[in-house]
Amino acid sequence: MFELPVYKIMGFFFLIFIQFFGFNPFLSNICFSLCNCPLIFTFRTVQNLMNWVLFSVAVMAPLMAAEPTVVVVGGGLAGLSASLEIITEGGRVILIEGENNTGGNSAKASSGINGAGTDTQEKLGIHDSPELLVKDTLSAGDDENDKVLVKILAEKSVEAVQFLRNVGVDLTDINLCGGHSVPRTHWIPSPKEGRPIPAGFEIMKRLRTRLNELQEKNPESFRLMTQTKMVGIIREEGKVVGVEVLSAKGEQSKVTGDSVILATGGFSADRSNDSLLSEFGKQTLGFPSTNGAFAKGDGVKIARALGAKLVGMERIQIHPTAFVDPKEPAAGTKFLAAEALRGKGALLINSEGKRFGNELGRRDYTTNRILEHAKPIGEDFQGGSAERNAAIMLMNEATIDAFGRPAFNFYAIVKKFFKKYENSEELAKALNVEYSVIKATLDDYKEIFEGKKEDPFGKKAFPVSAISPHEPIYAAIVVPAIHYTMGGLKIDEHARVIDEQEKPIDGLYAAGEVTGGVHGSNRLGGNSLLECVVFGRVAGRSGLQVATDASRSEL
Numbered sequence: 347m348f349e350l351p352v353y354k355i356m357g358f359f360f361l362i363f364i365q366f367f368g369f370n371p372f373l374s375n376i377c378f379s380l381c382n383c384p385l386i387f388t389f390r391t392v393q394n395l396m397n398w399v400l401f402s403v404a405v406m407a408p409l410m411a412a413e414p415t416v417v418v419v420g421g422g423l424a425g426l427s428a429s430l431e432i433i434t435e436g437g438r439v440i441l442i443e444g445e446n447n448t449g450g451n452s453a454k455a456s457s458g459i460n461g462a463g464t465d466t467q468e469k470l471g472i473h474d475s476p477e478l479l480v481k482d483t484l485s486a487g488d489d490e491n492d493k494v495l496v497k498i499l500a501e502k503s504v505e506a507v508q509f510l511r512n513v514g515v516d517l518t519d520i521n522l523c524g525g526h527s528v529p530r531t532h533w534i535p536s537p538k539e540g541r542p543i544p545a546g547f548e549i550m551k552r553l554r555t556r557l558n559e560l561q562e563k564n565p566e567s568f569r570l571m572t573q574t575k576m577v578g579i580i581r582e583e584g585k586v587v588g589v590e591v592l593s594a595k596g597e598q599s600k601v602t603g604d605s606v607i608l609a610t611g612g613f614s615a616d617r618s619n620d621s622l623l624s625e626f627g628k629q630t631l632g633f634p635s636t637n638g639a640f641a642k643g644d645g646v647k648i649a650r651a652l653g654a655k656l657v658g659m660e661r662i663q664i665h666p667t668a669f670v671d672p673k674e675p676a677a678g679t680k681f682l683a684a685e686a687l688r689g690k691g692a693l694l695i696n697s698e699g700k701r702f703g704n705e706l707g708r709r710d711y712t713t714n715r716i717l718e719h720a721k722p723i724g725e726d727f728q729g730g731s732a733e734r735n736a737a738i739m740l741m742n743e744a745t746i747d748a749f750g751r752p753a754f755n756f757y758a759i760v761k762k763f764f765k766k767y768e769n770s771e772e773l774a775k776a777l778n779v780e781y782s783v784i785k786a787t788l789d790d791y792k793e794i795f796e797g798k799k800e801d802p803f804g805k806k807a808f809p810v811s812a813i814s815p816h817e818p819i820y821a822a823i824v825v826p827a828i829h830y831t832m833g834g835l836k837i838d839e840h841a842r843v844i845d846e847q848e849k850p851i852d853g854l855y856a857a858g859e860v861t862g863g864v865h866g867s868n869r870l871g872g873n874s875l876l877e878c879v880v881f882g883r884v885a886g887r888s889g890l891q892v893a894t895d896a897s898r899s900e901l
């Protein structure tokens with residue numbers, strides 16, 4: 347009578363004990379049932395029970411690794427999306443990140459993520475569809491895109507925006523970015539005052555918070571190794587089973603799992619000895635970059651050495667508008683002048699005071715217009731452009747309000763990229779051009795804005811407001827900068843890395859900017875964050891599936 351509850355209680359603690367140490371929950375439940383079976387009750391002493399427990403642990407120890415483990419390399423949006431997907435589906439993640447913290451270029455993203463057919467668009471009366479996003483993406487990419495991947499990208503875009511909203515990112519404002527038929531780039535509504543909330547930073551913060559919460563619940567589910575660089579991929583008997591890493595102290599070791607997902611980003615800052623920019627885009631080397639120094643294409647190089655096929659490597663996106671810092675006009679790394687600025691009505695003129703293109707054209711179009719029609723700006727005007735071809739970005743109070751004061755104040759007051767002029771006569775003086783020229787430019791645009799005449803550059807959407815020559819005007823110098831690498835590892839619809847023989851490399855997956863094919867010759871704004879979420883999750887599920895199969899076969 348007395349022994350039964352004791353055994354039951356001990357059995358219960360035993361169940362918690364073995365699950366805590368990571369045994370397969372299914373097996374632990376079997377064990378729990380055994381603890382409750384009449385056979386067990388024949389044990390007469392606590393010592394007998396403990397012997398039985400120790401025996402069970404010894405027998406089950408080899409099953410400790412039964413939970414599938416995926417090694418994810420790179421803590422940007424693709425890596426964190428994959429990680430969250432894996433853990434939510436019951437797997438474990440070891441996340442390798444070379445920097446001090448997760449974030450990558452994803453944390454710098456400023457214009458937002460595309461979604462085609464979301465409820466937010468519907469509420470704002472925007473008619474969109476995955477088919478239209480496919481059309482715009484293929485048109486921007488000159489049809490060089492991998493059509494299978496583009497279809498997945500567009501069809502899962504609503505789900506992707508929701509995935510981020512589920513972790514608490516408020517994506518209820520929408521931007522019109524260059525090359526899009528309709529506004530569909532979802533971002534965070536700007537607060538009226540206070541600190542700006544940049545979309546990428548907030549997305550990365552929320553995802554990390556969610557992963558940390560999951561880790562608190564189950565410490566084994568998520569292990570983050572920062573300041574740890576992947577330097578090689580381990581393949582055994584044809585299957586990828588882990589990576590070789592280098593710690594900040596220079597110690598080399600191996601991290602193994604059941605599959606590996608590469609999410610190491612692009613190579614827009616790769617000026618190393620074996621530079622991919624030198625190899626595939628020599629013509630871009632003279633441009634500054636908007637990327638963090640870690641964007642060196644490690645994942646591309648390491649997988650390439652293993653036989654992975656590369657696609658679209660020559661397709662390197664030069665973003666038309668990166669701010670020139672008046673304190674350091676020649677700096678090689680530049681702050682991006684978010685596309686959302688033009689999406690909310692900012693205009694571009696050249697040093698002669700004239701518009702020279704459609705501000706909302708494709709990125710490559712606008713870049714080429716600057717290179718062809720906007721000369722370098724001399725030091726006398728806001729410090730100049732350090733001999734780079736440059737445009738002047740103009741905004742008024744209405745367009746600033748639409749973009750968001752806090753974010754604009756960061757550019758204007760903290761970074762001092764923008765300078766305020768009381769009216770365009772003052773601007774003309776500073777620029778050393780006739781006032782009549784700038785006045786004509788602004789008056790002309792007003793007529794186009796009001797639909798009184800066609801834009802000579804084919805601009806079809808006219809956000810927010812025109813700028814009056816008599817109102818205060820804000821000006822910043824912007825130059826083209828290397829921003830994004832469309833090329834990378836070839837993947838299939840399951841995010842499997844494809845080799846030179848067009849076969850998947852067993853156990854190796856990739857997502858995000860490390861891959862190529864989705865964007866073709868030229869990426870649309872907002873499609874990269876989308877790609878990271880969509881294919882990060884696909885890679886997560888595929889990597890987990892293969893890991894689960896591997897764990898089962900170990901059993």
Ligand SMILES: Cc1cc2nc3c(=O)[nH]c(=O)nc-3n(C[C@H](O)[C@H](O)[C@H](O)COP(=O)(O)OP(=O)(O)OC[C@H]3O[C@@H](n4cnc5c(N)ncnc54)[C@H](O)[C@@H]3O)c2cc1C
Nearest residue numbers: 420422424444450451452455457458576611858859874875
């Ligand atoms: C300024 C800026 C603004 C942008 N704005 C937008 C936007 O608004 N919308 C949009 O869609 N796209 C935008 N983009 C593009 C987009 O942010 C990136 O392309 C995308 O976030 C890439 O995500 P990722 O996860 O593939 O790589 P990343 O976010 O770059 O993450 C890669 C991670 O891998 C790590 N890593 C690299 N090599 C190794 C290694 N050997 N070992 C371990 N770790 C390694 C890096 O440290 C990094 O943390 C912007 C880009 C920039 C630079």
